[in-house]
Amino acid sequence: MNKNEAMRILSSIRYPGYSKSLTDFKVVKSIEINGNTVEVLLNLGSADSNKRQIIFDEIKAKFEEMGVKAKISTVQEKGSKVEQKHYVQNAKKRIAILSAKGGVGKSTFSVSLAIALKKRGHSVGVFDADMHGPDLPRMLGVREQANVNKEKNKIIPNEKDGIFSMSLGYVVDPETPVIWKGAMVSKAIVELLQFTDWPEMDYFVVDLPPGTGDAALTIKQNMDVDAAVIITTPNRLAIADAMRAVGFFEQVGIKITGFVENMGYFICDKCGSKSYPFGKSDPKYIEKELGVPSLGVVPFDPRVEEAADYGNLMSVIDTEFFNAMDSIAEKIEKI
Ligand SMILES: Nc1ncnc2c1ncn2[C@@H]1O[C@H](COP(=O)(O)OP(=O)(O)OP(=O)(O)O)[C@@H](O)[C@H]1O
Numbered sequence: 001m002n003k004n005e006a007m008r009i010l011s012s013i014r015y016p017g018y019s020k021s022l023t024d025f026k027v028v029k030s031i032e033i034n035g036n037t038v039e040v041l042l043n044l045g046s047a048d049s050n051k052r053q054i055i056f057d058e059i060k061a062k063f064e065e066m067g068v069k070a071k072i073s074t075v076q077e078k079g080s081k082v083e084q085k086h087y088v089q090n091a092k093k094r095i096a097i098l099s100a101k102g103g104v105g106k107s108t109f110s111v112s113l114a115i116a117l118k119k120r121g122h123s124v125g126v127f128d129a130d131m132h133g134p135d136l137p138r139m140l141g142v143r144e145q146a147n148v149n150k151e152k153n154k155i156i157p158n159e160k161d162g163i164f165s166m167s168l169g170y171v172v173d174p175e176t177p178v179i180w181k182g183a184m185v186s187k188a189i190v191e192l193l194q195f196t197d198w199p200e201m202d203y204f205v206v207d208l209p210p211g212t213g214d215a216a217l218t219i220k221q222n223m224d225v226d227a228a229v230i231i232t233t234p235n236r237l238a239i240a241d242a243m244r245a246v247g248f249f250e251q252v253g254i255k256i257t258g259f260v261e262n263m264g265y266f267i268c269d270k271c272g273s274k275s276y277p278f279g280k281s282d283p284k285y286i287e288k289e290l291g292v293p294s295l296g297v298v299p300f301d302p303r304v305e306e307a308a309d310y311g312n313l314m315s316v317i318d319t320e321f322f323n324a325m326d327s328i329a330e331k332i333e334k335i
């Protein structure tokens, strides 16, 4: 393939939501051909993360049809370069918990990881980066609103069982539905990170909302992410989504440390037999597909669901679920 052919392919891809193409909008800055790989540099200006994802997917698919691998990178518009911020320096390690899909267990995992790390003797904080449906207060069993330190002009994180936490749910009435636009979500995340009076912590766990969205980008732009863990369920469809997510997060500069298969198996509490209600876990296959290492497989346990609902995950600490969490925490310690 040569540059002209590559350009022709790009000119056949429509800019999402418009009838004009990527080349009409002059978003293609340069093309390099390297053997069987085409390197495309785009200037996507202020396009939101959904549009970016659609564009990346389309480009990759179109080149793949021609047997060519597309490597895509983006430049920031001149003058709009986002300055990298470094909030939450009080934590030694900052860990982002991500997924492509909703409901795969990110929040349950985030709280359980915090508990497992705490049990291993570390000081831990958890941050709820979900501005649409903050679940951490319920899962942590923290009902109180956060207090404010007026002298410092900072919000004091809540603390339960020695785990510090902050959530939008602590500063707005949890019963009031909040309608946010993209930019407001980012602003709310930044303000909660910035204006919380974080104590010294060994680990700071960030529970992200589902999808390859603005929240992840905001987190990346405002704190140093030391580790990023993708949560998936073992079924093929979820893994295909996780694969896309790995690509997207890497595009925005979040290097994925590893993945965890949640609800990887179920042990019958009566007969002890193992079954696979969410698909049979196959970490080796996923490692190959995702190109990132497995950090562990976590079982489905109805007691966990109930405890999460009651904000009482500490009560199921003696389960195989927490054994699995403990070995993941051990791996996280080595990062
Ligand atoms: N290993 C598990 N065993 C039993 N129940 C689980 C397990 N993991 C998660 N759940 C349950 O599944 C539901 C969804 O989990 P959770 O809210 O943690 O997912 P999520 O990925 O954070 O969702 P969202 O994308 O909406 O933020 C919850 O009811 C939770 O208690």
Ligand SMILES: [Mg+2]
Binding pocket: 106, 107, 108, 130, 135, 207, 208, 209
């Ligand atoms: Mg969640």
